[in-house]
Amino acid sequence: MQKLVLPLGACLFVLVGAAEVSAQTEVGRYRLSANLGIQTFAESSALETSVVGALDASYYVTSSLALGLYGQVARPKTDPTFFPLVRLDFGTETEFHQPAQRMTSYVVGLQAQLSRMIGQIEPHVVAGFGYYAFTLDPQQNQSDESRDGFSLNLGLGGTYALSESAGVCLEIRDMVFLDYDRDWFNLSDPLLAEPRFPEPGGVPPDKQSTIHNLRFSVGFTYIPGAGR
Numbered sequence: 001m002q003k004l005v006l007p008l009g010a011c012l013f014v015l016v017g018a019a020e021v022s023a024q025t026e027v028g029r030y031r032l033s034a035n036l037g038i039q040t041f042a043e044s045s046a047l048e049t050s051v052v053g054a055l056d057a058s059y060y061v062t063s064s065l066a067l068g069l070y071g072q073v074a075r076p077k078t079d080p081t082f083f084p085l086v087r088l089d090f091g092t093e094t095e096f097h098q099p100a101q102r103m104t105s106y107v108v109g110l111q112a113q114l115s116r117m118i119g120q121i122e123p124h125v126v127a128g129f130g131y132y133a134f135t136l137d138p139q140q141n142q143s144d145e146s147r148d149g150f151s152l153n154l155g156l157g158g159t160y161a162l163s164e165s166a167g168v169c170l171e172i173r174d175m176v177f178l179d180y181d182r183d184w185f186n187l188s189d190p191l192l193a194e195p196r197f198p199e200p201g202g203v204p205p206d207k208q209s210t211i212h213n214l215r216f217s218v219g220f221t222y223i224p225g226a227g228r
Contacts, residue, residue: 037217046082099187165226
């Protein structure tokens with residue numbers, strides 16, 4: 001599904017270019033956006049779907065091109081079936097555990113957005129480059145260390161204008177994490193791992209150093225000073 005974002009974006013702008021164009025956003029205006037949605041992670045990532053919040057701030061250098069900053073925060077949980085069972089012996093009793101942890105995921109970066117107003121609807125495509133980081137659970141890792149790397153994103157969406165300055169936006173983005181390693185999140189101590197069940201959830205997908213994660217969101221946009 002992630003691979004559909006680019007061709008869908010191309011088709012979107014072919015349709016937009018052929019449509020009747022309404023008044024565009026004035027050059028020199030800022031566009032602010034607050035979004036809430038869900039982040040689905042690649043099947044091989046060992047991460048479960050999470051709620052995500054995002055903020056964008058862009059500046060219109062032309063009536064249809066805006067450049068700016070973006071950031072998002074999510075709280076994903078690891079899928080314990082990707083990692084070995086832990087065996088704990090208590091004399092006559094033995095317990096097996098599948099350690100999992102909830103962490104904080106951050107993504108920040110620069111973005112460019114192309115848009116065109118058609119009536120009250122403004123379709124757009126967006127592309128960005130930035131940095132991602134995972135802050136691990138300090139209680140389970142005995143530290144507050146983080147894991148990080150570079151990130152790319154490509155998305156498309158549309159905004160319905162409520163007024164000249166405010167609107168409601170729907171968007172989907174492919175958030176790409178580079179130099180990713182799911183073993184960052186393995187809490188199983190090799191000395192306590194149960195060798196009889198090395199893969200309790202079955203054989204997991206092959207590891208990938210580049211993962212594609214889809215973000216679906218709805219948000220509120222505001223252009224200060226629009227219409228004055």
